Structure formats: C-alpha cells, structure tokens
Amino acid sequence: MKKVNLFVISALVSAGVSAEDHFYMGPNATYQFWDKNRFVSGADDDNGVQLGLNLGYEFGATDSSKYAAEFSVQTSASDTNAEADEYAFNYYTYFSESSFGTTPYLVAGFSHIDMDRSVVIDQSTTNATLGLGISQYLGDFLELKYDMRFRTAIGDHATGQVHDFGFNVALNYHFGRSGKTTPVAAPAPAPVAAPAPAPARVAPAPRPQPAPAPQPVVRNVTVTLDVLFETNSSILQNLDDAEFQRMADALRENPDVTLTIEGHTDSAGSAEYNETLSQRRADRVKEALVTRYGAPENRIRSVGYGEDRPIADNATAAGRAQNRRVVGVISYQVSE
16 A cells, blocks of 8 residues: 555634625614704704614625625704704625624715705705724624714715714614524434245355455545634635645545545534535635645545534634634545
8 A cells, every 4th residue: 555644733714604695674873973064154063863774685795795785764863953864875895704793894875864954054965975883793683783984965065065974873683594503303214014025945055155355445534724714704824835735745646545625613603604614615725725736636525514513612712713623534545
C-alpha cells in the first residue's frame, strides 16, 4: 500500500442563520429634530415624536449580506407646532447574511412630508433619507431595529435648505421565516406477513469451495481543517497554503485515496439554515482545493451536516466555537 501523508490542524468556522424571502410588519417611532428653516419666523419647533407603521419585504441572503424594501407611514404624537404626516419608502442593506443576533445596516430612501401650513414655509416637501442602524432579533420572528437618519429636502422650493435629523426605532414581526425545527420521527413500517414455507427438499452435498481471496478494507482518517470565514459568511479567508497544498499533493500522488469535506455549525438559528450554511462552506473548501491547489475533483466530495453532529456543549460559547468547524475524512484501502 502506498504511504499517505496525513495532517491534523485546528478549525474555527463561524456559524450564522439567514431567512427566506418574506414579509414583515410592525410599529415604529421617531424622535425628530426638525430643521428651523422649515418654519416661518417665530413658529419654529425643533423637537417632535412621530409614531407609525412599517410594511416591508426581506430578500434572501447572499454570501455576505441581505436586503429589504419597506413602506412606512408616520404622524405626529407630540403636542408641538411641528405636526407632520410622513410617507416613506426605504431600502435596507444589512452587512451580514445573518437573520439572528445583531446586524448593522444602511438605510436609504425617499419620503413625502405634509406639515401644518400655518407654521411652515413649504407645506409639503419631498425628501431623500440616509441612515445607519442596528438590527437585533429577540427570537425567531421578532426583530428590533434602531437607527439614526439624516433627511434633506429635494423639492423645488427647499432643495439644499432643509436638513432634518432623527432617532428611529421599530419592532417588526417577520412572517414566513423558519424558526428552530424539531426532528419528527418517521412512522414505523407496517408489519408484513411472512411467506408460507416452501416444501422441504434434500439438497446434494455442496462441493468444497476454494478459500475467498482477501478483500480490501476501507480505512477512514478524520482531519480538522484550518479554515477561516467572515462572520455569517461562506467566503474563505486566510487559508494555510502549505497545508492545503500537502493535502492536494497527497490526493494526486495516491490514486486510491478519496476525501470527504464535512461542514458543521453550532445550534444557533434554524436547523434548516444551518444545514445550508454548512454545505456552502464545505463546497467552498472543495472548490479551493481543486481550483487553487490542483486536487483531483473526482475524488473529493462535500457534504454539510449543519448542527446535527456537535462535539461540544452548545450551551456555552466555548462549546459553540468547537462545533463551528470543517473537517476532512480521508479514505483509503488496505488488504487484509
């Protein structure tokens, strides 16, 4: 048997969760600082609370981000001169594909504002909005958003003259997302009646058979791969070129060797998404071995097991870190 060079190195693979395309809805509130240039002399009021409602649609994640489009309405709740109604359309870009935990985002869009004509110069303005914020999931379906937004008027009379600033918070319920799933046991098969025994028959004495030839036995060796990803992403980073090259060389030089790349995650998020994320990461490792290091593609298989095969306790941060891993199973034959 040819000698196979094996190596074992540690893994640190981050896990995250993403959501399917779906609608969401929820209330919002803004503490608004109005630009004094909106108001006639002596009637300016910079502060006001706006309350409203969001209706949005979140798009499925890519490798590193996700997106949402949202329509919202707001009206004044404070007893001030700055009474206003706002209708807005905003587009969100999240800086992570994760839909659990905490994720920063960029929001941009347009709005139309109607205000009390007795105290403002322009009763209606069209505005452009830009802001930064944080999305934080409180469970499988409930999301808390809070951000800071800058708004400037782009209408005919107030372009470049009116600039508002506000702190916004929203609580959204997401419809159609996959929560954490519980495996359902398959039903037991129905019993099958045994066939009636055949009539007994005397068989001739068997001829002596030659001893069977030795059969090859498949041996498996599991190695942990040193692979780093960005948080909640399947993009490879900081590969150990020497170790990956040795693995590719071992596969090329030993035609009886095969390699299975296994992806694993911790238990955060839904089991369905964890399986998808682990498969994507295993696929990226296989792709790197083939395209960057020249490993034979026909002897490499990639499979994602999600959260089903933990090696440590998912109740602790240290345990979850150990469970977020990519391993390789090298198989080769020996004769016995």
